[in-house]
Amino acid sequence: MYTEKVMDIFRKPCNIGEIKDADGVGKIGNPTCGDIMELYIKVGKNKDGEEIIKDIKVKTFGCVAAIATSSILTEMVKGKTLKEARKIGKDDIAKELGGLPPQKLHCSVLAHSALLKAIEDYEKKK
């Protein structure tokens, strides 16, 4: 039901945890469907002066797909500019994982929304 890549990431997820002095936090979830994510970002600047995601951490309550999507997303955007990060779509996440079962595609939507919310939160606070 899951690809080997999904299972590998699920077994050893990256960037798990919180950032205490995060610049932006995105909380999203729905206990009814069984997934809750909290995503924390720290924003810095690259040598061109563009804003980048310097650090990112995530906490996930959810199934294998929820844990794998939130983990791979943190890897996909870490070090990227906010502009680049915003461009990553939910389909890109599923693609990066080698696909997800259809009933689990909502997990990638969730991870994607958590990231957008964290960026939004950062920009509101700025």
Add this chain to the structure above:
Amino acid sequence: MKIYLDNGATTKVDDEVVKAVTKYFTAEYGNSSSIHQVGRAAKEALENSREIIAKSLNAEPEEIIFTSGGTESNNLAIKGIAFANKEKGNHIIITKVEHDCVLNACRWLETQGFKITYLDVDKEGFIDLEQLKSSINNKTILVSVIHGNNEIGTINDLEAIGKICKENKVLFHTDACQSFTKTEIDVKKQNLDLATINAHKIHGPKGVGALYIKKYTKIIPLFHGGGQEFNKRSGTVNVSGIVGFAKAVELANKADIEKMEKLRDKLINQVLKEISHTMLNGPRKKRLCNNVDISFEFIEGESLLMRLDDQGIEVSTGSACSSKSLEPSHVLLAIGLKHETAHGTLRMTLSKYTTEKEIDKTIKVLKEEVAALRVMSPLVKD
């Protein structure tokens, strides 16, 4: 070492059963409806098996109809009784915690003009006898209540329910797939008119079940054909499977039940003691001897299942994510669990082959894996 704790889903076929079955594949392969020697041998094996199974329920042999399993037996009982009695009434009473095959057969009957009452259960999964009594009306034709609940292990009091059905002259069916050979079923004492049982939950083969139908009960068959099984279930009889079913019934014994109960209680007690924020679903007593169903707060069942699977421990979840729908188990919601708690629920079901060593290992691994998932959980606040 592989540890199989999903015996509520299915069981390993006993070696003795395999031996018994094999003979009827290769040597005595006849059709039990044929009148030559090999046919007669098959017929004899069929009728011997029928006797063994009838005896285990305190029923008469001609009251046992062999089917393809629990789903067919439940469908035959519910639809067969509904259509045989539609002149009398169109009301059927079941519970909110039935197996999907009972629930969905009834939902379909609703589209055919039948009215269904879905009885509530309390937080341990028991029905309320007063609600049952007050739900019966002059249109009620059938009451169907699951005996041992497949998810949370609750064993309903068939005798008390049977008494109410008898007093009110309505037929009484039970789905006893999980409880058969594990706790007493006595169709006379419990006033049962119909009872569903099957083989693969008791170390028998898959694809074989039976429906006990009390003598003189009118029922419309699901299948029409050669008139096998007293005209109630046409189709060439699965003799080898039935022989295996009977052998599995003969092998069931009290010592195995007591062993399972002991290990079940150890698993429950140790998990609740050693892992915080855990809760047993279903009752302590009047519980299936092999059922453990525990909710782990702050984590999700499928993730825990897969981490246990990586360690060779095979269990199941009451979680949505185990199935195609995203809704948590209807049983867990019916006993009042919150959605997120229902999502964090594991079912571990033992068998006669489960050892104490396996239970000890399971407790140890559970502790580690629950802790690992809780580190990731946003619901845990430090």
